[in-house]
Amino acid sequence: MESQNYNYAIVRSFVVWSVVWGLVAVLVGVIVSFQMIDPDLNFPPYLTFGRLRPIHTNAGIYGWGVGVIFATFFYIVQRLCKVPLWSDKLAKFQLWFFNATIIASAVTLLMGYTTSKEYHEMEWPIDLMIIILWVAFAINIIMTIFKRKEEQMYISLWYMMAAIIGVAILFVTNSAAVPVSLFKSYSAYAGTNDANVHWWFGHNAVAMALTAPPLAMFYYFLPKSTGVPIYSHRLSIVAFWSLIFMYLWTGAHHLLWTPVPDWVQTLAMGFSVMLIAPSWGSVFNGYLSMNGQWHQMRENYLVKYLILGITFYGLQTLQGPMQAVRTFSAFIHYTDWVPAHIHMGTMGWVSMIAFASIYFLIPRIYGREVYSIPLANLQFWLILIGQLIWSISLWVAGVLQAGMWNAMNSDGSLTYTFMETMVEMYPYWWARAFGGLVYLLGLVIFIYNLYMTIGKGRPVITQNAAVAAEGGA
Amino acid sequence: MWEKKPVLLLVLATGAILVGTIITMVLPFAWVNTEADRIEGVKPYTALQQEGRDLYIREGCNNCHTQTVRPLVSDVLRYGEYSKSGEFVYDRPFLWGSKRTGPDLARLGGKYPDSWHYKHMESPRSMVPRTNMPDYGWLSANLLDPQMIQRKMETLDFPYTADEIASLEGKNEMDAIVAYLQKLGSDIPWRESAQTEIVGDLVNPYAGVDHGTLETWEELYSQNCSACHGEHMEGVIGPALIGEDYDEDVLFEIIYTGIADGGMPSFSSLGTDKVWKLVNFIKYYNQDENH
Numbered sequence: 149m150e151s152q153n154y155n156y157a158i159v160r161s162f163v164v165w166s167v168v169w170g171l172v173a174v175l176v177g178v179i180v181s182f183q184m185i186d187p188d189l190n191f192p193p194y195l196t197f198g199r200l201r202p203i204h205t206n207a208g209i210y211g212w213g214v215g216v217i218f219a220t221f222f223y224i225v226q227r228l229c230k231v232p233l234w235s236d237k238l239a240k241f242q243l244w245f246f247n248a249t250i251i252a253s254a255v256t257l258l259m260g261y262t263t264s265k266e267y268h269e270m271e272w273p274i275d276l277m278i279i280i281l282w283v284a285f286a287i288n289i290i291m292t293i294f295k296r297k298e299e300q301m302y303i304s305l306w307y308m309m310a311a312i313i314g315v316a317i318l319f320v321t322n323s324a325a326v327p328v329s330l331f332k333s334y335s336a337y338a339g340t341n342d343a344n345v346h347w348w349f350g351h352n353a354v355a356m357a358l359t360a361p362p363l364a365m366f367y368y369f370l371p372k373s374t375g376v377p378i379y380s381h382r383l384s385i386v387a388f389w390s391l392i393f394m395y396l397w398t399g400a401h402h403l404l405w406t407p408v409p410d411w412v413q414t415l416a417m418g419f420s421v422m423l424i425a426p427s428w429g430s431v432f433n434g435y436l437s438m439n440g441q442w443h444q445m446r447e448n449y450l451v452k453y454l455i456l457g458i459t460f461y462g463l464q465t466l467q468g469p470m471q472a473v474r475t476f477s478a479f480i481h482y483t484d485w486v487p488a489h490i491h492m493g494t495m496g497w498v499s500m501i502a503f504a505s506i507y508f509l510i511p512r513i514y515g516r517e518v519y520s521i522p523l524a525n526l527q528f529w530l531i532l533i534g535q536l537i538w539s540i541s542l543w544v545a546g547v548l549q550a551g552m553w554n555a556m557n558s559d560g561s562l563t564y565t566f567m568e569t570m571v572e573m574y575p576y577w578w579a580r581a582f583g584g585l586v587y588l589l590g591l592v593i594f595i596y597n598l599y600m601t602i603g604k605g606r607p608v609i610t611q612n613a614a615v616a617a618e619g620g621a
Numbered sequence: 622m623w624e625k626k627p628v629l630l631l632v633l634a635t636g637a638i639l640v641g642t643i644i645t646m647v648l649p650f651a652w653v654n655t656e657a658d659r660i661e662g663v664k665p666y667t668a669l670q671q672e673g674r675d676l677y678i679r680e681g682c683n684n685c686h687t688q689t690v691r692p693l694v695s696d697v698l699r700y701g702e703y704s705k706s707g708e709f710v711y712d713r714p715f716l717w718g719s720k721r722t723g724p725d726l727a728r729l730g731g732k733y734p735d736s737w738h739y740k741h742m743e744s745p746r747s748m749v750p751r752t753n754m755p756d757y758g759w760l761s762a763n764l765l766d767p768q769m770i771q772r773k774m775e776t777l778d779f780p781y782t783a784d785e786i787a788s789l790e791g792k793n794e795m796d797a798i799v800a801y802l803q804k805l806g807s808d809i810p811w812r813e814s815a816q817t818e819i820v821g822d823l824v825n826p827y828a829g830v831d832h833g834t835l836e837t838w839e840e841l842y843s844q845n846c847s848a849c850h851g852e853h854m855e856g857v858i859g860p861a862l863i864g865e866d867y868d869e870d871v872l873f874e875i876i877y878t879g880i881a882d883g884g885m886p887s888f889s890s891l892g893t894d895k896v897w898k899l900v901n902f903i904k905y906y907n908q909d910e911n912h
Contacts, residue, residue, distance in 0.1 A: 183755075184722065187746070190755035197755060198681025260679040265714055293627045301624050309627065310634040317638060321646075328776045329769070332675070339709025340653045343717055348646040392634060396641030405691035406717060407706035409652055412645050419641070478693050482721040554695045561892025562698050565844065566724040571751045 153232045155222070156513040158239040162219035163506055163513070165243070167595060169211025169250055170499075174588050176204040181581040185574060194258045202269040203257050208494060209267060209357065210278070211250045216502040217311075217361045218246065218285060223509055224304050224368050225289050229296030234288050242284045249277040261331040265346050267353055268322055272333045275323040282319070286312045303384045307364035310392045314356030322349035340407050348399035355395035358493065359461075362501040363430055366458060369501075369508050370434060373450040379436035387429030394419050394426065401472035404481065413474070420472030427465030434458040449524050453504035456532065460496030464489070479554065484573060485546025488539040495535040495587060503527070503594065510598065516605030519597050527593045534587030538580050545576035653706055660707030663808040665779040666801070668786060672770050673801025676794050677716070680757070687718035688727040688805065698890050701728030702811035713777065723754060730807035734884030736858045737849065738799045748848040760794035817878055817889050823870035826894075827901045838902045841895060845888060846903075854907065859885065862903050872900045 183189045183197045190196040226233055233239055253270045256262075262269040270278070289308060293301065322345060324336035335342050367384065371377050378384060400408050400416035434455065438444070444451040467489055470476055480486070507524060511517055518524060552572065555563035623629045652658065666674060677683070690696050692703040704727050709715060733741075741748045743758035767789040774781045827834075843852065849859035856862070867875070876896050879887035888896060 187753050187755045192759050198684050201684045264678040264683050299625050328773050335714040339712045340706040342715040393637040397645050406689045557892045559892050562890045
């Protein structure tokens with residue numbers, strides 16, 4: 149069996165480390181959610197909300213998100229190309245450099261070395277580390293694809309390649325800065341230009357790091373889990389090309405009503421609404437692939453994770469365009485509605501797909517059956533309910549606060565001072581923190597399940613037979 | 622065909638990504654920060670202000686505070702004149718933010734006296750009782766590094782003098798951040814043009830109101846006035862209000878339009894009704910009883 153040559157060791161390592169950083173991200177998230185309720189929980193200079201929040205977001209994106217991308221892509225690329233990884237040594241280097249980069253990021257952010265640019269806070273030396281990391285990853289994936297034995301490249305490989313190129317262009321452009329010292333630099337762009345470049349990066353980092361890669365995983369792991377192929381190849385082609393074409397126009401929807409030129413805002417608004425089509429192309433492709441298979445939602449926990457994940461993707465890509473419309477943005481922007489939107493995407497869509505992918509991988513890379521499926525089911529409900537409490541409470545909070553910000557007296561004056569609106573947020577912030585705790589509990593159960601699987605799981609006896617039955621793609 | 626040719630796929634994907642990128646991200650450089658949006662009077666930061674800005678970045682203030690006022694009625698009433706592109710030409714990086722856990726700060730400069738900021742940064746809850754802003758008094762314990770600040774000014778190509786750098790000696794991080802906050806949004810004379818002119822006679826709609834009614838307005842006073850004028854009008858940062866004997870219409874005008882040079886902000890956004898309630902509360906609440 150050819151599977152013996154595949155490098156699963158690197159997949160195992162990236163799974164473990166991504167989960168470690170995922171735990172850090174959620175833990176810090178819970179801490180900052182309590183800091184928002186009680187300012188006495190800030191311990192200056194290092195442990196304040198202002199310094200910890202970037203650690204939460206960057207650990208989530210670069211540690212957990214990108215870590216899972218590395219793990220799953222290294223697995224998927226070998227299987228889809230039917231060849232081992234191009235370079236095991238480069239992959240090994242990437243693993244160590246990945247952890248070094250994440251640790252360096254966390255330490256420097258705690259020290260207050262930050263560019264302040266959201267989701268790109270790390271200072272220039274760490275930007276360089278991230279670029280090296282991505283180049284190493286890109287070379288390994290692309291070289292493996294070049295020497296593949298399967299001529300046809302499956303959908304997942306398209307998304308992978310687009311993500312690799314997209315992230316590279318975005319990250320390098322937005323990193324441009326003039327250093328003053330090892331830990332301080334000034335952006336190469338100023339003011340309105342800087343804002344426009346940054347949100348072109350910010351929104352498309354979501355596209356290229358948190359949309360294309362989970363879609364690559366979804367298109368691979370859904371058919372693998374259900375045993376039936378994707379509904380329409382043609383639909384996946386249309387959705388792919390229109391998605392990567394349209395996304396790049398939409399960054400300025402983060403900057404509606406700001407001094408960014410109006411025509412840039414209008415294009416962003418229009419393309420955001422158009423993006424519903426390719427997004428829902430993938431959602432429908434997923435749903436229709438379940439034709440005659442819906443009973444698997446009951447029987448196969450992997451399918452449950454994947455279908456709920458793509459459902460949140462669908463909701464996310466409806467809510468996003470809605471927020472990108474000027475009138476609605478005028479009302480809701482800058483309120484707690486926005487973090488609720490983001491967290492539906494990260495906790496619902498990206499993480500659901502990531503959990504399913506890891507559960508699928510475990511028996512195949514460790515040769516052991518998942519320790520407890522009831523625990524996997526319990527985790528499913530905890531992260532689902534935790535996320536819903538989190539998002540729904542802040543959607544309500546956002547609408548309430550937006551309504552109060554805009555409320556006016558009959559003489560044209562404002563009804564509420566800023567503080568009168570802020571104090572109304574406390575009950576919702578409590579609810580959010582509680583939702584975060586429930587989610588954290590789900591994550592802890594996941595880690596326990598992984599730990600027990602690796603240590604005590606029953607060996608997979610029929611692995612070769614199962615692999616043969618699944619076929620190559 | 623492209624499904625079997627990775628190089629072709631990579632080239633096509635790069636092309637697809639670059640179209641929107643060039644049009645919406647590269648093209649605006651032709652207009653933004655050029656003569657097209659230049660504003661006379663917008664000045665680079667001084668050494669102290671720039672250092673304050675870097676501290677604002679270091680402490681992640683932008684995680685909770687935005688710095689763009691949108692051309693929307695409620696934004697302009699609450700914060701002031703809407704933000705213009707030309708005001709940000711010296712901002713590296715931009716600090717517009719994305720979330721208003723606290724209020725927008727784009728027009729904060731000149732709203733309060735320095736002493737308000739020192740006290741508020743030291744202990745936000747002493748000024749705004751239920752705020753969730755952390756204390757930043759510890760900044761006062763850290764002295765500035767003039768050599769480093771000089772290097773920053775050189776990197777940014779901002780004008781500075783040797784005296785200016787020398788004067789940083791002995792100043793601390795709190796001094797710098799307050800200097801920065803006081804510069805925000807004040808390069809255009811928007812306060813003067815936003816000044817409300819009161820026309821016609823001012824008539825107190827609550828003339829002769831009883832003490833019980835006045836008491837219900839105490840909340841209004843403590844939310845808007847007590848941080849500076851004291852819980853019992855004894856005066857803290859602002860002057861004591863006990864013993865003042867302004868006419869009703871003068872008092873109304875002071876509260877409504879503020880005193881630009883005296884550090885008294887305008888409270889016109891409260892509306893005439895609430896301002897009249899404050900006038901009556903301040904003028905008459907303490908007259909009949911001891912508090």
